[in-house]
Amino acid sequence: MTTFSVRKFFAAAAVAVCLPFAPHVASAAPAANLPDFTDLVDKVGPAVVNIRTTARVPTSQRGLPPGLDDGDMSEFFRRFFGIPMPQSPQTPQSPRGGQGGGGQDSSPDSGGNDAEQSSGVGSGFILSADGYVMTNAHVVDGADSIYVTLTDKREFKAKLIGVDDRTDVAVVKISASSLPAVTIGDSNKVRVGEWVVAIGSPFGLENTVTAGIVSAKGRDTGDYLPFIQTDVAVNPGNSGGPLINMQGEVIGINSQIYSRTGGFMGISFAIPIDEAMRVADQLKSTGKVVRGRIAVAIGEVTKDVADSLGLPKAQGALVSSVEPGGPADKAGIQPGDIILKFNGQSVDAATDLPRMVGDTKPGTKATVTIWRKGQTRDLPITVAEMQTDKTAKADQKPVPAPKPRASNALGIAVSDIPEDQLKSLKLRSGVQIDAVEGPAARAGLQKGDIVLRVGDTDIKSAKQFEEVASHLDSQKMVAVLVRRGENTQFVPLRPRAATK
Structure with missing residues (x-):
């Protein structure tokens, strides 16, 4: 302590001595006012809850490694590594401290054969005073029992109202009244750079507050929704908690992080609250979410594909396969078409289309604008109801590398496909690749792939392909429409110059 005081004294003396010798130095600019989150936390904090889940397992089942918190770490392994928690011989469980209701993580059932063991931990927030609580679907996934703990330490066993895995949203209900509820904001008004706050239970530490800024909007992570990206510290256990703006309004649900370690690395993602509330309203009224579908598999339109097809810019959704008899098939949509608009709304990226179609009521008559062979077409379509996810799967069988035998500009050797085989593949035309080299090999084409179109020309025979x-x-990219398994996509190739 003495040393610290001495150093502090000399530092102060040095400043005092130096200041008189710099009378003309301009005074430092006043520090920018930093945000004060105290009132915001006082307002929203009571509506944020801790959620823990349990599952009934045989008492003989192996438990968790000694010294590890089962709830926190099981979610850590499941959510961020996609694997179950490593197991070891079970040790006796003890009650979770500070849970208000004093519920235990392990209690034998009446028959003595099963035990209630903690399976996850997360966060949530109260939507209404009568006890509806929103959280992430992955927080309550596989739970036999769900417990909600309030900031005043009261604990309630919750009823699961509904889960939507596609958006990772869930709604549960507790038997309580006059509860503090959050105020729902407008995620469409979120601005990049604005301050935001997260409240949750990272690693089971209830009512933890972290702050940061919105880093990006509409971030596509491959999921159904465009996420709000922030630099707010979010860790396992924060999942399902609210992302709050400076007005104290919930603008998102903290759901994911980008990490190479499983811990926070400066990037976190939140589900926009507008999308989450649309899902929650359906879950509360019917217990499920009804979505539209047009039965196509799609892919991104790259700049090379756009340039080779004459599109002004890389936009839209590339149709890779069409389900036979589905709405798109009946509307005349074909593999290789690029969907530019759905019911008048521009499809800027491929991930926009599933959201547009999914938000459309089944039975609705809509118009799809496509790009085909250098022209746009409007096709009427009737949206169907989504029952189960149907994803076209590519043939994963490895194909031995062929000996280079293709001498044309594309580096592709092809052969005709028998009529009966075309019929079984539900194709009108096309040729089969026998060997690849040069541009085609570099692009990843393989023996067994089927070439359907080169540029705007449908390929009907091997002779025609060679002619085209x-x-x-050689100075222009060309888009080659290729089918592999059940997937169809454009592969941009740059033809090699003819040898002299």
């Missing part, structure tokens, strides 16, 4: 390939301009 011989007239390609």
